[in-house]
Amino acid sequence: MENRVLSGMRPTGQLHLGHYHGVLKNWMELQNKYDSYFFVADWHAFTTHYSDKIDLKTNVADMVIDWLAVGINPNTSTIFVQSKVPEHAELHLLLSMTTPLSWLERVPSYKDQQEKLKTKDLGTYGFLGYPLLQSADILMYKAGLVPVGEDQVAHIELTREVARRFNYVYGREADFEKKAEASISKIGKKQAKSYRSLRKAYQETGDTEALAKAQALLKEQQNITLTDRERLLGYIEGLGKIILPEPESLLTKASKMPGLDGQKMSKSYGNTISLRDSEEQVEAKIRRMPTDPARIKLTDAGDPNKCPVWQLHEVYSDEQTCDWVKDGCTHAKMGCVECKQPVINSIQVELLPIQEGIAKYQSDPKLISQIIHEGSEKARSVAQETMTEVREAMGIIY
Numbered sequence: 001m002e003n004r005v006l007s008g009m010r011p012t013g014q015l016h017l018g019h020y021h022g023v024l025k026n027w028m029e030l031q032n033k034y035d036s037y038f039f040v041a042d043w044h045a046f047t048t049h050y051s052d053k054i055d056l057k058t059n060v061a062d063m064v065i066d067w068l069a070v071g072i073n074p075n076t077s078t079i080f081v082q083s084k085v086p087e088h089a090e091l092h093l094l095l096s097m098t099t100p101l102s103w104l105e106r107v108p109s110y111k112d113q114q115e116k117l118k119t120k121d122l123g124t125y126g127f128l129g130y131p132l133l134q135s136a137d138i139l140m141y142k143a144g145l146v147p148v149g150e151d152q153v154a155h156i157e158l159t160r161e162v163a164r165r166f167n168y169v170y171g172r173e174a175d176f177e178k179k180a181e182a183s184i185s186k187i188g189k190k191q192a193k194s195y196r197s198l199r200k201a202y203q204e205t206g207d208t209e210a211l212a213k214a215q216a217l218l219k220e221q222q223n224i225t226l227t228d229r230e231r232l233l234g235y236i237e238g239l240g241k242i243i244l245p246e247p248e249s250l251l252t253k254a255s256k257m258p259g260l261d262g263q264k265m266s267k268s269y270g271n272t273i274s275l276r277d278s279e280e281q282v283e284a285k286i287r288r289m290p291t292d293p294a295r296i297k298l299t300d301a302g303d304p305n306k307c308p309v310w311q312l313h314e315v316y317s318d319e320q321t322c323d324w325v326k327d328g329c330t331h332a333k334m335g336c337v338e339c340k341q342p343v344i345n346s347i348q349v350e351l352l353p354i355q356e357g358i359a360k361y362q363s364d365p366k367l368i369s370q371i372i373h374e375g376s377e378k379a380r381s382v383a384q385e386t387m388t389e390v391r392e393a394m395g396i397i398y
């Protein structure tokens with residue numbers, strides 16, 4: 001499904017401006033262009049937080065509320081919760097059978113996170129397997145595109161390998177060639193002829209344009225079954241049936257959202273502004289921000305490039321305000337308190353409608369349950385179809 005997008009988020013704490021600028025604004029654009037699936041990855045939370053008593057009930061509802069409040073539209077996107085679609089666990093288990101340990105051990109986040117989160121014992125089976133759980137999340141919906149940040153690209157790469165291997169091992173039916181030939185006869189003479197010549201071109205010369213054309217040709221066939229289509233897709237490349245198509249990652253531009261200390265905004269650095277912070281909290285947090293250390297007194301000139309407040313001006317302020325900052329700072333014409341004020345205002349203004357949305361949805365918990373329920377049911381029906389195919393391919397049909 002080239003036009004299906006899927007992405008997930010772990011419910012490990014409050015959403016902040018980094019999530020908003022780095023992820024959610026991107027989802028908002030995608031939901032207007034693609035068949036979008038967004039889910040709360042609650043099982044994923046246990047892969048790193050298995051012994052922390054995080055309040056999942058609250059976090060899951062709050063996460064969905066925040067998504068809705070910023071503008072994720074439940075009428076066009078499918079919003080669901082991973083654990084409400086237990087098929088994810090089944091697919092994870094079945095994929096684990098064909099996935100070599102070494103593939104998981106060499107995923108960069110495996111060692112990185114173990115280094116970073118030294119206080120936790122991440123030598124668990126679940127933590128090693130979490131990128132495979134993510135693969136199951138993606139392959140379940142046959143998502144063509146997965147919006148991710150740089151740090152997750154390796155997981156999509158793994159997903160592609162996992163899918164390829166699964167298709168290779170279980171997609172080759174007995175008599176595959178014969179069956180594929182029978183499927184070709186169902187697409188009409190003229191189409192069959194072009195399919196054959198494109199397939200030949202691809203197999204003989206590796207012509208990727210021919211591959212794309214043959215794939216497009218199959219996409220247009222309305223009258224063939226899913227099985228025929230999968231068979232013919234695989235047959236172009238000389239593979240078996242493509243039961244689980246390989247996704248592409250859709251790299252999200254690295255979020256420019258700086259935190260209160262100039263590093264990237266992230267919960268683990270403790271430098272966030274939450275989407276739910278009150279006006280007073282926003283003001284207090286910005287007031288406490290460090291500035292150019294060379295500016296001790298008002299009469300000391302500063303350099304915006306050495307100041308984390310300036311990075312926020314770059315996100316929030318227009319050109320005129322930025323010029324005012326540069327001039328006032330480098331010529332020691334204004335104090336840092338004054339300089340911070342426009343940033344405080346802009347963030348407060350940005351959060352205002354979001355927080356109104358949050359309040360509205362918080363006052364209607366039934367609506368939230370209903371949105372989660374309906375989205376999860378819809379996701380589940382897709383998941384059940386995929387699992388039927390997977391079980392059939394593996395011969396789990398008794």
Ligand code: TRP
Pocket residue numbers: 006007008009010041044133134137138146147148152
């Ligand atoms: N692993 C992702 C993260 O930590 C969350 C996630 C789980 C995800 N399953 C996914 C993202 C599937 C994209 C697709 O941010």
Ligand code: SF4
Pocket residue numbers: 291292295302303304307308309310325328329330334335336337339340
């Ligand atoms: Fe930073 Fe503004 Fe102070 Fe300059 S005037 S050091 S940019 S807060």
